[in-house]
Each structure stands twice: as structure tokens, then as C-alpha cells.
Amino acid sequence: MLEVKNLISGYGKSEVIRGISLEVKEGQIVTIIGPNGAGKTTFFRTVFGFLPARQGEILFENEDLTKYAPTVRVQKGIAMVPQGRNVFPFLTVLENLKLGAYTRYDQKTLQEGIDLAYGLFPVLKERKSQQAGTLSGGEQQMLVIARALMSRPKFLMLDEPSLGIAPFLIKEIFRTIKAINEEQKMTIFLVEQNAPVALRVAEWGYVMEGGQIHMSGSAQELLNDDRVKGAYLGKKD
Ligand SMILES: Nc1ncnc2c1ncn2[C@@H]1O[C@H](COP(=O)(O)OP(=O)(O)O)[C@@H](O)[C@H]1O
Numbered sequence: 001m002l003e004v005k006n007l008i009s010g011y012g013k014s015e016v017i018r019g020i021s022l023e024v025k026e027g028q029i030v031t032i033i034g035p036n037g038a039g040k041t042t043f044f045r046t047v048f049g050f051l052p053a054r055q056g057e058i059l060f061e062n063e064d065l066t067k068y069a070p071t072v073r074v075q076k077g078i079a080m081v082p083q084g085r086n087v088f089p090f091l092t093v094l095e096n097l098k099l100g101a102y103t104r105y106d107q108k109t110l111q112e113g114i115d116l117a118y119g120l121f122p123v124l125k126e127r128k129s130q131q132a133g134t135l136s137g138g139e140q141q142m143l144v145i146a147r148a149l150m151s152r153p154k155f156l157m158l159d160e161p162s163l164g165i166a167p168f169l170i171k172e173i174f175r176t177i178k179a180i181n182e183e184q185k186m187t188i189f190l191v192e193q194n195a196p197v198a199l200r201v202a203e204w205g206y207v208m209e210g211g212q213i214h215m216s217g218s219a220q221e222l223l224n225d226d227r228v229k230g231a232y233l234g235k236k237d
């Protein structure tokens, strides 16, 4: 579904993404794990179009996206939840959700999106009239995921959904990510520093270090790999 070939990008004089090629197959959950500073966010920003590709190709359903603005990529069916769960703090939960539908604003689609969001994350329904800034970190993460789904994507990119969130909410969020994949038939591309959590939910994984892919394999293979265990999973895992 997504095929990236020899991608290079960066900021100013610094080249952060140094020739990445990878693939995300339709229907799967695919993850990129790697340490802080590896370039995961920079890579995602380039795939989504916030940052230009300096070289290489980003093929989505066999069409090269590199010339398109992010809004066009959204119309093609891609949604991204950036790192850092940016809600509009002074708007209510419901108003935040509605803003996610700016590309699809007919009443019926809007209502379906809201129903889906409340079904996936019941707490958002309970808090629909509450200002988003008053939600806990985990609830805000649920809100930004639900907001991204309002554009009805077929391909959902999530940048570090577990970052800074209480462990019990991480579990709930990842259960829901799996449910979105299975029930909505949505392809999910997930970046995580929290490798154990990501590899347990994904089918396929890549290890990124220094702006390059160092390893790839089924999530099960990576979970059992001694190098991955040593670097990312902790000794006893
Ligand atoms: N806006 C920016 N301008 C310049 N350098 C940046 C910017 N954002 C990130 N970087 C640099 O790019 C590298 C990769 O960062 P990032 O993509 O955020 O990694 P990760 O998401 O894997 O932690 C780091 O060296 C970081 O300092």
C-alpha cells in the first residue's frame, strides 16, 4: 500500500533521513521502532508531507506522493497523528472531533465519524462537552486518534501514541489500535520508542537508527532477536 524508496530528507544542512526504503502492506499494522533521535518523527513528517523529500519516492497505492501537499495526501486516504497529542485545549471534545472532519463535512459522514469515535473510546462520549485541555494525557491521545479517523482514512499513521501516558491507558489505546485495524480494516503505520508494546500489536517491524533502517522482520522475529532484545526490550523480556 505504501512503498518508500531511497528517501532522503532533513532540516537545513542536516540530513536526518539517509536513504530509507520500506513497505507497508495493506491491512497490516507495521511499526518502526528505534531510539530517541533516530529520525522516526522526521520520517513520518516527510511521508505525510510536512517536510519535503529531498530524494526518493513515496508511493501510496502506486502513486508518487512527493509533489503533493499534506491536504492532498489526506484526500488520498492518509491520516497522521503527530507526536505530542495536540488537542485544541479550549475547545470541547466534540468540537475537536468535528475539526478533524474538515475534508468531509457533510452531516451524515460527520455523525458516523462521531459515533465511531464514541464507540472506540467511550470516555470521549462521557466527556464530549468538556474542554479538551482538561483531559488526562491518555484521554487526549484517544481524542487525537479519534480526530484523525474523522477524515475517514484508509491508512493511519501514529507517531508515539504511548509517549508520556500511564501504563493502563497505553494498554487500552493499543487494544483500540488493534480493533481499528481489525474492525475498520485500516492499515496502520506506527512509530514507537516503546518497542515491546509496538511489536506485540504489529505484524511487521523495522528498526531505525541514525536515519537508516538497520533491521526488519516479522514482529515475532524481532521480539525474539537477541540484538533487539538487548537494545530495546530489556533483559528479561
Ligand atoms: N525541526 C528540526 N530542526 C532541526 N533538526 C531537527 C528538527 N527536528 C528534529 N531534528 C533533529 O533530527 C534528528 C531526528 O529527530 P526526530 O525525527 O525527532 O527523531 P525521533 O522521532 O526518532 O526521536 C535529531 O537529531 C533532531 O535533533
Ligand SMILES: [Mg+2]
Binding pocket: 040, 041, 042, 083, 159, 160
Ligand atoms: Mg519522535
